[in-house]
Amino acid sequence: MTELCVFPQVIKCKAAVIWKKGEPISVEEVEVSPPRANEVRVKIVATGICRTDDHVLEGEFPGIDYPVIAGHEGAGIVESIGPGVTCVKPGDKVIPLCVPQCGECSCFVNPKTNFCFKSQLYQSQNLMPDGTSRFTCKGKKVHHFLWTSTFSEYTVMPEAAIVRIDAAAPLDKVCLFGCGFSTGFGAAVNTAKVEPGSSCAVFGLGGVGLSVVMGCKAAGASRIIGIDINKDKFTKAEELGATECINPQDFQKPIQEVLVEKTGHGVDYAFEVIGCIDTMTAALSSCHLAYGTCVLVGAPPLRSEISFDPMLLFTGRRWTGSLLGGWKLKDALPKLVSDYMKKKYNPDALITHTLPFEKIGEGFELLHAGKSIRCILLF
Incomplete structure (x- = not known):
């Protein structure tokens, strides 16, 4: 009997779409395409709301194309991988990297910097490296943000923008390592x-x-x-x-x-x-x-x-x-998470609110009112 090969399919899930700068964020059903070569699709479990995401909402972040799915402080589990991916496998706990570590540019080999010429501050990360998007909503292309877009239950990123972490790490806490705490x-x-x-x-x-x-x-x-x-x-x-x-x-x-x-x-x-x-x-x-x-x-x-x-x-x-605190994130984040698991520091103290993802609008209101330090959204 011949076994059937199961290939990743398009996934429909919820995501927060910013249709135009200055407009309220909108929770929608989106389609997330399978990962292509050297890409990873991740099921996001938890994501924080960072002031940078608010800059995207207000049109104050450089080089962003709309509509877009923001979010960059997340943690999740690998759902599927594209051809050529070797750094993670399905089932791994991971943190997306909002500053990638491509392993190719001159910054990668220089110990004086954690910058990468693949980052948004040098070239656009509004689409995947092949110039296409993995998101659609209501028949329209939706752009990526920093190759992370953690305001989507499923998201796709190049393997340069992801790192595997301790399998025992609580994702609703270590998502802060994606930006806020590490920075x-x-x-x-x-x-x-x-x-x-x-x-x-x-x-x-x-x-x-x-x-x-x-x-x-x-x-x-x-x-x-x-x-x-x-x-x-x-x-x-x-x-x-x-x-x-x-x-x-x-x-x-x-x-x-x-x-x-x-x-x-x-x-x-x-x-x-x-x-x-x-x-x-x-x-x-x-x-x-x-x-x-x-x-x-x-x-x-x-x-x-x-x-x-x-x-x-x-x-x-x-x-x-x-x-991002000067860290080369692919190298540093696993150790930071490991030290957290050993209770060397306590970023949990930064979390003041935890909300279901559907209440993302309320999370931004708490941010604007100065009532939250970090609000974590759970899918």
Whole structure:
């Protein structure tokens, strides 16, 4: 008797589609095509709502084509693989990578960077590498986002944008490693290389900012100053390692002057985790004038420009950016998840709300109202 070969078929599932920038997100039934060569189809189990997804919703993320399925902070299980895929197999627990690791470009072999020339910041990830989409809805092509599109129950990505993780990992928790926790924690331990006994200022106490706080604490910083205009975030920040929290609105002078006065000559490390031009220059000005380091973590508004007094750098301050915490994600995420399983850190504390996927609109409302740190959606 001849056995029948079963090939992956088109899957119909629910997804959140952004039809046009500025329009409310809409939960729809979509069709997800099978993976082609060197591609993987994943059943997403859990996904977080990140401020970057809100930028896509509002049309403030560079180079996006609509309609699009956003989402980039997810975790799931491999459903099927295309020809040539060797890094994962059906049934594996995985995390999609919103910054791919292609294994081919000059960045891949350079230990100084985790950037990849396949990423959205260099070339479009709105379609698969062959120039086609795996999503359709109501007869229309729907675009991908960062090759992840975790706001879909099933999604397809190139194998450069996926990594296998511990089979025992809870997907509703480790989805945060896809962006928020890894970005903030890595900004402190990788990009800034915070030292024991140092002083730090963290501008913005959302999910990523609180992850920076955890990274500074893990690195041994003796003073960690959290800065936010939402005082409701101060208790959580102090639980996670902030030694004090301040609200810029409580002072009659610029916050950078307040920080310099508090520390003598400025903090050793400052992290801007908001993506606001004004706080970027304030963070730089709050650094020690001779050796302070300012790390830009928050994504700036689309087409924004910045101007500042170059003398701020002339005396020795340094200004740098941090993309996804500086991690080469294919290499780093399995170890990060493994360390989480060993209870070396607790990003679970960032999760304030868990909702069924159908309530994604409510999740964005919580984000806009400043009531959630991280909202996790479950399929």
